[in-house]
Amino acid sequence: MSAEPHYTLYHPRWYRRRVSVWWWLQNRSYTWFVLRELTSVFVAFFAVVYLWQLRALAQGPEAYGLFLLRLKTPLFLALDTVAFLFVLFHAITWFHLTPKAMVFQVRGKRVPDWVIVGSNYAAWLVLSGAVAFTLLRG
């Protein structure tokens, strides 16, 4: 390492701070932000499990049975729970961020944020209800 350059008359000598690797621990909202970014890993996890499920289904009833057995192991149950919590966090944070990105005008007036967030939750409830209905009916 060479020594710091010395001051030269009439030349600026700026000090540039380096961003710490731990910048995201410096305040709570940065930490929440990084956690939110991290949720994508768990969304991906669910997608992979789903693909795995499809593959097992294609391989026949035996393979599918084995797949279901594996899902019931404590390791998978634990993983699923963590992943579910992260996905829930993902959904809720993004629901609340939607009105920032999508501004709707009705008769020249901006639709209030709570209406947009509320309609996200409403859509979520309706879809969940439909899924529950389909599953529980059988």
Added chain:
Amino acid sequence: MPSTVALTVARYRPERESEPTFQTYEIPFRKDWVVLDALNHVKDELDGSLSFRWSCRMGVCGSCGMKVNGTPKLTCATFLSDYVPAPIRVEPLDYFPVVRDLVVDLTDFMRKLKQVKPWIIRTEEKPPAEGEYLQTPDQLDTYKQFSMCINCMLCYSACPIYGLEPSFIGPAAIALAQRYNMDSRDEGAAERLKILSEHDGIWQCTFVGECTKVCPKHVDPAGAIQQYKLTGATRWVKSLLLPWGTR
């Protein structure tokens, strides 16, 4: 309430030191004083060599942005009474090169501001003698919020993306681009989108949202950027589906 307060200030004197140090001053505590008043007390009475920028002292010129106890603030609008009896620590804004003490270099922002073309773009200009372009109060409301930016740089200092990727155009400049895009008198949105869809534009933003939180004028740059992304994405999808329709 205490009669004095400890004010710790970041010092950087490039002619004699290679990195910042901290200096603590004991200043009188007055209920009506803002952090800037305390700094001025230091400069006038204790140490004339402390450098910082300030001007209007009413939160509209945008000069006196600094970090107060870790958060970017306009020091003319931040009262000592919000912190005492705890000590107060004043530092220059993050992510900008420090020129001296509390003064940071803004050349980068000035360049970026120009880059986003923050002026009315029209294919045909009407001579002033023919009167105003009509604009209803509702049309004014759609962009008014984004026009309130005082260029105080607090949002850049709150944006870790800007810290990690200094080429990022950044919150205030993008919000100002959006201010003109949404102005009913402007026809330059497509031109600006071209610039802002490039690598250093809107897609660098991962929506930390801190810029909006620290904004002293409630401009909501985070909102502006996300709206911009939506416009950009919609145009891109349209150009895929209807390649002849978006020309």
Added chain:
Amino acid sequence: MDLSSCDVLVVGGGGAGLRAAIAVAETHPRLRVAVISKVYPMRSHTVSAEGGAAAVIKAEDSLDEHAYDTISGGDWLCDQDAVEAFVREAPEEMLRLEHWGCPWNRERDGHIAVRPFGGMKVERTWFAADKTGFHLLHTLFQTTLKYDAIQRYDEFFVTKLLVGEGRCQGVVAIELSTGQVRAITANAVILCTGGCGKIFPFTTNASIKNGDGMALAYRAGAPLKDMEFVQYHPTGLPFTGILITEAARSEGGWLLNKDGYRYLQDYELGTPTPKPVFRSMELGPRDRLSQCFVKEQEKGRTLEGPYGHYVHLDIRHLGEKLIDKKLPFVRELCLKYVGIDPVKEMIPVRPVVHYMMGGIHTDIHGATPLKGLYAAGEAACVSINGANRLGSNSLTEILVFGARAGKAAAAFAAEQAGASPSLVAQAHDEQRRIEERFLRKSGGKERIATLRAEMHQIMEESAGIYRTETVLKEAAGKLKRLQERFQDLSLDDRSYTFNTELTAALELSYMLDVAQTIVHSALERRESRGSHQRTDYPQRDDERFLAHSLAYRAEEGSPRIAYRPVTITRWPPGKRVYGR
């Protein structure tokens, strides 16, 4: 010595400076124009203007009415040819700004909305809520960015005008970021450096308003005109001096004394009505309203707080909806700085130094008597403001006369040959002066803050709302002694990089010069007119003083006062009548 050059150099990046720069770029696209400013242009004090900008736009209004309001408001000290040009060109300038994107408030059908203002007989004040100056400045600044011909020297502090062969040919300036002293030569220089409210202790003005340009011109031999006319705005917040816009009154706010009484009715300003009436009561001119405060205080009918006497500005009856739509900044400032909500509580206010009617003497094109030197905005005195400026005329003035000065300076610059060689030597001398007087000076015991505080006290006592011979005479002597003590100044900071103590010292020396011109001009004007009220000469004296004062810098340092006639075209001097 680092030497650069341009064709037209604009000193100051506020509204007038930026408008001038655009005028040069548009009328003479081949000229190189540069804006040099001690702050980034968007920090300039134009940003703090609140209420609006006057220009005739509505069918029921007329140019003559605007001219008459301005001239009577200025107590007949305005040059009427200048006023006529001003009102004539105002609408087009304002529309141009609209075309550049200024977010003016609108009528429901999309046309420009206007509001009433003090001393105006018709609604003609364009506004962008109560942040008109802010929007105007940012619109102008952002518009300048599209002109590649406009070059900027941001954060360069001008210390001297370069004068060679009898004409102004540039400036010497300190580049703040490095401390380097540089010479910038130009064929024409336009001073748009604003006013000098910081000469007084209690002012709405920003810390950058130190009369830099006025002092630069004065030292270069150009006279300062009508410097005795200092405007007190009637409604500033105690302690901070933050301005509460006149729009608060024009929208219907009331001024109340400690008994809740609308005291203006006692001073020939009309009878109180629930709705505002043009040129009446709270819509009277600023000089009168500020004088009423003092009289009310003498009668013991003001309130007293930790920061002196005050009265109440009551806007509660306007309702939250109107306040949020038209006066949001008033609410924001009160909540932030006084901790009161004007929707529910009354605002404490008192008169506060706001504006200089006087400034660098220019003709109707912004040209000063020194060839090659132009001026516009608050730094200049054309004069359209006379003895008292009407609210909302100054934002319009910076546009109209910024543009005029820009065009005239460009035309002049286009005719000139290059810079004379003697300038480099001058610049070297200036660099040596700064080094020897400040940075490498040994000894000295005076502090900037001490001298500044004493100047403040002298000015408040002698050149306030009411003035008298004895106090002014004393003040003149005291200022002279302050000038001497300034020679004994010592700085803590001897470094080059962003030395704000050095600039504060230079600013103090500018302020001391300008303060002397104010006190001497006020001393010589033995009459009362507009904002200049002499208790020993309470009447207006048109026979002797229907004239502009001109302060020249004399050899021994103190100003020499001369006079020039006022231009009267169509409105012979009459009585100022309000409330009827």
